Amino acid sequence: MELKEFQDYLNSQRLKFTRPRNLIFKEIFSSKKVHPNAYEIHKRLKSKGHKVSLATIYRTLSLLVKSGLVSEIDFGESHSHYEPDVVKAAHGHLVCLSCGEVKEFSHERIRTILNKVGKESHFMMEKFSIQVFGYCRKCQKK
């Protein structure tokens, strides 16, 4: 399970594994199809009776991103969303411009192409991010 990786990361940096960090981690990893933003994590924890401040959520998200366990993604809104970075395969998001629904897709060929593109420019690819904007099946009918 990935929790151990988080603990290892914290240890390696001489940081502490605290109750709020545990809660935030579990909230992100428990439902992998959700791409919550900071405020949503805050709301979900509160509804379960845990009070963790927004500041701590932002601080922990920043740690998780640094550790490489979580990715920050942008859906064209004014805030960031977060997702577990456990999906090893190339994947992107289909974002509906009408209802906001987000669906994941994966395509190994994309990673291969991007890797090749990078090499041509002597660029060392670390990670990439693909968002496709358009209209989902439901919203097309309207």
Add this chain to the structure above:
Amino acid sequence: MELKEFQDYLNSQRLKFTRPRNLIFKEIFSSKKVHPNAYEIHKRLKSKGHKVSLATIYRTLSLLVKSGLVSEIDFGESHSHYEPDVVKAAHGHLVCLSCGEVKEFSHERIRTILNKVGKESHFMMEKFSIQVFGYCRKCQKK
């Protein structure tokens, strides 16, 4: 030239082609390799002796994006960047995590793949956005 397209769009919406709009448009389209943010446009205009308020720049950018002449892009910073949407071919950005340099790449195959991916999900693709993060040639050497 694209300026006419902007004027046509404004006419079609019964909006006015004003001096500030003209200046902002030209600033974005004059150097297509630059991906300025709102503040940079403001700075560039000011240095040329034109005073246009930031509010007007944001309002005009929003119009340009709606008209389809300009795209809003996210480089993982806390603000948006903008670029002319004249490049018809599929293209993305190589963003250096160390020095921030942005290089464009294009690959027609990516558009084809994304179109196919969309169809599989009954998703109607409108546009897409690809950012590749990593290290440019110079920064790798350090």
Add this chain to the structure above:
DNA sequence: TTTAATGCAAACATTTTGCACCCTG
């Protein structure tokens, strides 16, 4: 002359930070 556009400053939304107190290792 009518209607939209502008600048300014205030409002907003999101994220970051300083600091006194608290908790983990």
Add this chain to the structure above:
DNA sequence: CAGGGTGCAAAATGTTTGCATTAAA
């Protein structure tokens, strides 16, 4: 018990908006 973590409130950042004034068409 030492050093990092937390909550709170204040600050910082980027963007939007209300309103009185100015300028297109």
